[in-house]
Amino acid sequence: MSSTPFPFTAVVGQDDLRLALLLNAVSPAVGGVLVRGEKGTAKSTAVRALSALLPALDVVCDCRFSCDPGSPDPGCPDGPHEPGAFETRPARMVELPVGASEDRLVGALDIERALAEGVKAFEPGLLADAHRGILYVDEVNLLHDHLVDLLLDAAAMGASYVEREGVSVRHAARFLLVGTMNPEEGELRPQLLDRFGLTVEVAASREPDQRVEVVRRRLAHDDDPAGFAARWADEEAAVRARIVAARKLLGSVRLGDGALRQIAATCAAFEVDGMRADIVMARTATALAAWAGRTEVLAEDVRQAALLALPHRRRRNPFDAPGLDEDKLDQTLEEFSGSDDEDPEPDGPGGGGGQPAPDAGPQGGDTGARPEEGEGGEPQASGAGEQSAVRAAEPFRTKVLSVPGIGAGAAGRRSRARTEHGRTTGARRPRGTLTKLHLAATVQAAAPHQRARGRSGPGLVLRRDDLRQATREGREGxxxxxxxxxxxxxxxxxxxxxxxxxxxxxxxxxxxxxxxxxxxxxxxxxxxxxxxxxxxxxxxxxxxxxxxxxxxxxxxxxxxxxxxxxxxxxxxxxxxxxxxxxxxxxxxxxxxxxxxxxxxxxxxxxxxxxxxxxxxxxxxxxxxxxxxxxxxxxxxxxxxxxxxxxxxxxxxxxxxxxxxxxxx
CATH class of the missing domain: 3.40.50.410 (von Willebrand factor, type A domain)
Incomplete structure (x- = not known):
C-alpha cells in the first residue's frame, strides 16, 4: 500500500461525511464524528486524508505529549518546559486498533520501579500521541466497552489519567475523535452514541457515472500515488487555507438569540435526552457559519447542524432507524424563526454554511444515506403457499438468562467470566507484562526474603518473582x-x-x-x-x-x-x-x-x-x-x-x- 494518502478533495461525493470532518477540523469542540455505513464507502479513506489538511503544529522540543510552546501544559509529565525551544511538525493521525489493550491506549506505569525505586516511569499511550491531532477508531462498535469509556472520557475532559496502586499520571489529551462502523456488525450503546458530536450515514452511490469516477480516481492513485496527489495539490491547499481562515473567524461568529431558540426548539421537538445535543448543535452551527466565511449564524446553519447532530441521539433502542423527519424539522425552524435569522445572503467564501469542501471532477448524484434505507427494510414477500409474515408484539423486559460456570470470553454483561476488569478474586504470577498488580499478594511474597536481600531501610526490596497479577471476575458476552x-x-x-x-x-x-x-x-x-x-x-x-x-x-x-x-x-x-x-x-x-x-x-x-x-x-x-x-x-x-x-x-x-x- 502506498504511503501517499488519497487526497481529501479527490473523494467523490460523500458530501455530508466531508463536511462533518471539516467542521471538526475548524472547531474540535464540536466533539468528533461517528461515520456509519456499509463497507467500501470511503469511510477510512476520507478520515485518513483529513490529516493532510490540518495545519502544522508548533510543539515543545523533546516533549512526548506535544505541548504547545505558547501555552505548555503545567502538569505535563515531561515538564516543566523551558521557553523558546520548539519545532514544527504535521498534525498526527493516530489509529486505535480494535484489539488494543488499556495500557496501549492510556499508557503504562512501570509498577516495579514505582514500588522499588519510587520513580514514576511512564510510557505514553495512543492518547498522548493523538494530542492536538486526530484519533481514529475503525470499527469502533467492536471496541471493548471499557476502552470506549476511557476514550470518550478523555475526549470530554481533554486529559488522560492513569492510576495504578496509588501512583497517578495526568497529561493533556485533546484530539479530534473519529469513529467508523458498519451497523451490520453491531451497534454502539446509546450512551456512547451520544458522546460523538456528529454522525453521518454513508452509502455507495447508485449513479453509474459517479461510480465510474470513483473507480477511475482509485486506479489513478494506485498507479501513481505521487502524481495523483500532485494533480490535486491546489485543491488541497485551498481547503487547508480555508480551514485556517475559518479557525481565525470562529471566535467572531455571533450566535444570536433567534438561532438559540431554534436550536432549543428543535432538540425539544425531537425529544432528545439531556442537553448535550443543544450544545453540540450550537457549536456546529457556529462552525458552519465560520466555514462559510460569515460572522452570523443563520437558520440554514441550524438546519444543517440538526441533520448532523441529532439523528443518532433519537434512537431509543437498536431497532430504531437513525434519521430525522425533515418536514418536521423545517416546520419547527419556521415556527421559531426570528429576526436574528432574517439576515441577507452571505458574501463570504463558500456561500451557504452547508456546502462541502471544493471538489473538482464529476460529483453528481446524492450519496447521503436515507434514514429508511439499509436499516431493516420492509418484510420480504413470502413465497407461494406460505402464510405472510406478521408483525411482532410489543417487546418487554426479560429476566437474565446466563450460561452456568465461569468462562473467559469477550467482555460483556451476561455470564460470569475471568476478565481484565471486575472484582478481584485472587492473585497469580504475571504472564508477560504486569497490568493489574495485587499489592497485598506482592508484599506477602516479598516479605520473607527481606533479610536475605540485605534490606536496611524502610523500603521493600522487590524482585521480579515477587510481583503478583490480580485475577478478576466480571461478565462476558x-x-x-x-x-x-x-x-x-x-x-x-x-x-x-x-x-x-x-x-x-x-x-x-x-x-x-x-x-x-x-x-x-x-x-x-x-x-x-x-x-x-x-x-x-x-x-x-x-x-x-x-x-x-x-x-x-x-x-x-x-x-x-x-x-x-x-x-x-x-x-x-x-x-x-x-x-x-x-x-x-x-x-x-x-x-x-x-x-x-x-x-x-x-x-x-x-x-x-x-x-x-x-x-x-x-x-x-x-x-x-x-x-x-x-x-x-x-x-x-x-x-x-x-x-x-x-x-x-x-x-x-x-x-x-x-x-x-x-x-x-
Whole structure:
C-alpha cells in the first residue's frame, strides 16, 4: 500500500461525511464524528486524508505529549518546559486498533520501579500521541466497552489519567475523535452514541457515472500515488487555507438569540435526552457559519447542524432507524424563526454554511444515506403457499438468562467470566507484562526474603518473582443462538405475533448485554440459517420481522442445523460460550420417527454441555407438555411465554445449571 494518502478533495461525493470532518477540523469542540455505513464507502479513506489538511503544529522540543510552546501544559509529565525551544511538525493521525489493550491506549506505569525505586516511569499511550491531532477508531462498535469509556472520557475532559496502586499520571489529551462502523456488525450503546458530536450515514452511490469516477480516481492513485496527489495539490491547499481562515473567524461568529431558540426548539421537538445535543448543535452551527466565511449564524446553519447532530441521539433502542423527519424539522425552524435569522445572503467564501469542501471532477448524484434505507427494510414477500409474515408484539423486559460456570470470553454483561476488569478474586504470577498488580499478594511474597536481600531501610526490596497479577471476575458476552419454529402449528397470527415479540425482547436483552446472536428457523421439510452469528441484533430483528410461517415441523432438522452453527462458531471464537434458545411448542412432524429423531438431536447438546432454554409456545386449555420433554433431552429448562416476563424465571438459571451438571 502506498504511503501517499488519497487526497481529501479527490473523494467523490460523500458530501455530508466531508463536511462533518471539516467542521471538526475548524472547531474540535464540536466533539468528533461517528461515520456509519456499509463497507467500501470511503469511510477510512476520507478520515485518513483529513490529516493532510490540518495545519502544522508548533510543539515543545523533546516533549512526548506535544505541548504547545505558547501555552505548555503545567502538569505535563515531561515538564516543566523551558521557553523558546520548539519545532514544527504535521498534525498526527493516530489509529486505535480494535484489539488494543488499556495500557496501549492510556499508557503504562512501570509498577516495579514505582514500588522499588519510587520513580514514576511512564510510557505514553495512543492518547498522548493523538494530542492536538486526530484519533481514529475503525470499527469502533467492536471496541471493548471499557476502552470506549476511557476514550470518550478523555475526549470530554481533554486529559488522560492513569492510576495504578496509588501512583497517578495526568497529561493533556485533546484530539479530534473519529469513529467508523458498519451497523451490520453491531451497534454502539446509546450512551456512547451520544458522546460523538456528529454522525453521518454513508452509502455507495447508485449513479453509474459517479461510480465510474470513483473507480477511475482509485486506479489513478494506485498507479501513481505521487502524481495523483500532485494533480490535486491546489485543491488541497485551498481547503487547508480555508480551514485556517475559518479557525481565525470562529471566535467572531455571533450566535444570536433567534438561532438559540431554534436550536432549543428543535432538540425539544425531537425529544432528545439531556442537553448535550443543544450544545453540540450550537457549536456546529457556529462552525458552519465560520466555514462559510460569515460572522452570523443563520437558520440554514441550524438546519444543517440538526441533520448532523441529532439523528443518532433519537434512537431509543437498536431497532430504531437513525434519521430525522425533515418536514418536521423545517416546520419547527419556521415556527421559531426570528429576526436574528432574517439576515441577507452571505458574501463570504463558500456561500451557504452547508456546502462541502471544493471538489473538482464529476460529483453528481446524492450519496447521503436515507434514514429508511439499509436499516431493516420492509418484510420480504413470502413465497407461494406460505402464510405472510406478521408483525411482532410489543417487546418487554426479560429476566437474565446466563450460561452456568465461569468462562473467559469477550467482555460483556451476561455470564460470569475471568476478565481484565471486575472484582478481584485472587492473585497469580504475571504472564508477560504486569497490568493489574495485587499489592497485598506482592508484599506477602516479598516479605520473607527481606533479610536475605540485605534490606536496611524502610523500603521493600522487590524482585521480579515477587510481583503478583490480580485475577478478576466480571461478565462476558455469549453467543445467543435462537432456534425458532416457523411451522404451521405456530402460524396463528396472534400466536406468532406473541412469539416474535418474545424473541424481539430477548434480542433487546442480548444487545444490552453485548452478545452475539444467531437465528435458525425451521419449517416445511428443512431448517435455514436465517442469520449467521453476528453482533448486529438489528439485523436479527429484521430477519425475524420478515419470517413467514407454514408447513410441517422438522424439529430435528432445526436442532441439527443449530448444532452445525455452534460447531463452526467454536472454531472461529472458541472462548465464547453459547446459550441456545429454542422457541417452539415441541411438536415434531414429517419424516420417519420425527419425535425420536428430535430427541436424539437434542441429546447432542446435552452431551456437549451446551446451555439451553426452551421457550414453550404451546397454548390452549389442553397442553401436551412436549416442550418440557424437549428441554429434558437438551439438558436445559423450559419456560412459557408468560414466565419469560415473570419473577418465576429467576429459578431458571439454577435449573439450567443443575441439569447441566447431571448431564456431565
Amino acid at each position: 455469549n453467543l445467543v443462538l435462537f432456534v425458532v419454529d416457523a411451522s404451521g402449528s405456530m402460524a396463528a397470527r396472534q400466536r406468532m405475533s406473541a412469539v416474535k415479540g418474545a424473541v424481539l425482547s430477548l434480542l433487546l436483552d442480548a444487545y444490552q448485554r453485548r452478545d452475539k446472536v444467531g437465528l435458525v428457523t425451521f419449517r416445511g421439510t428443512a431448517a435455514d440459517v436465517a442469520l449467521p452469528p453476528t453482533s448486529s441484533v438489528d439485523a436479527a430483528a429484521a430477519r425475524l420481522e420478515s419470517l413467514p410461517t407454514g408447513g410441517r415441523t422438522p424439529l430435528a432438522a432445526g436442532l441439527l442445523k443449530a448444532h452445525d452453527v455452534l460447531r463452526v462458531e467454536r472454531l472461529r471464537d472458541p472462548a465464547r460460550r453459547a446459550l441456545v434458545v429454542v422457541v417452539t411448542d415441541g411438536r415434531a412432524t414429517g419424516g420417519p420417527e420425527p419425535v425420536a429423531l428430535a430427541g436424539r438431536a437434542a441429546r447432542l447438546f446435552a452431551a456437549e454441555g451446551v446451555a439451553s432454554v426452551v421457550v414453550d409456545c404451546e397454548s390452549g386449555p389442553v397442553r401436551l407438555g412436549l416442550a418440557g420433554q424437549l428441554a429434558g433431552d437438551l439438558g436445559g429448562a423450559a419456560v412459557t411465554l408468560d414466565e419469560l416476563r415473570a419473577d418465576s424465571i429467576a429459578g431458571l438459571v439454577k435449573d439450567v445449571h443443575s441439569r447441566s451438571r447431571r448431564a456431565a
